[in-house]
Amino acid sequence: MISNIHAPSYKATKRLNKILQQHLNLDNHYTVVNSTTLAQDLTRLNINCKHRLITLDIKDLYVNIPIAETIDTITTQSLKHNNPETTTQICTLLGVILQQNYFIFQEQIYQPDKGVAMGSPISGTIAEVFLQHL
Numbered sequence: 001m002i003s004n005i006h007a008p009s010y011k012a013t014k015r016l017n018k019i020l021q022q023h024l025n026l027d028n029h030y031t032v033v034n035s036t037t038l039a040q041d042l043t044r045l046n047i048n049c050k051h052r053l054i055t056l057d058i059k060d061l062y063v064n065i066p067i068a069e070t071i072d073t074i075t076t077q078s079l080k081h082n083n084p085e086t087t088t089q090i091c092t093l094l095g096v097i098l099q100q101n102y103f104i105f106q107e108q109i110y111q112p113d114k115g116v117a118m119g120s121p122i123s124g125t126i127a128e129v130f131l132q133h134l
Contacts, residue, residue, distance in 0.1 A: 009100045017122040063115035073133040
């Protein structure tokens with residue numbers, strides 16, 4: 001993995017993530033902030049013998065997110081709440097930012113054709129958009 005913390009796009013990525021969160025009205029009904037919050041929420045549930053608790057973990061989510069499909073989803077969602085010019089600017093910058101995904105394997109640098117960079121400030125938001133779309 002290549003750290004992009006010192007890359008020119010890192011600050012732009014952090015800023016774009018904040019802009020996305022402001023301009024997309026995501027329904028985060030099934031998202032928890034951390035395990036402590038989850039534990040507190042679970043203690044407030046009224047559970048009887050007919051209920052079942054399941055958890056789902058998506059293996060290798062970040063590296064398998066289809067970027068073009070996710071940007072299309074963001075465009076559609078953004079147009080519901082923003083003007084076309086704002087949406088175009090956000091999605092154009094998003095396309096450029098999401099192409100900044102590289103990794104090293106056996107001393108060779110690769111750029112995958114799908115997925116978001118693990119550890120990038122925007123990866124969690126992109127994953128959330130994709131999962132809500134599904």
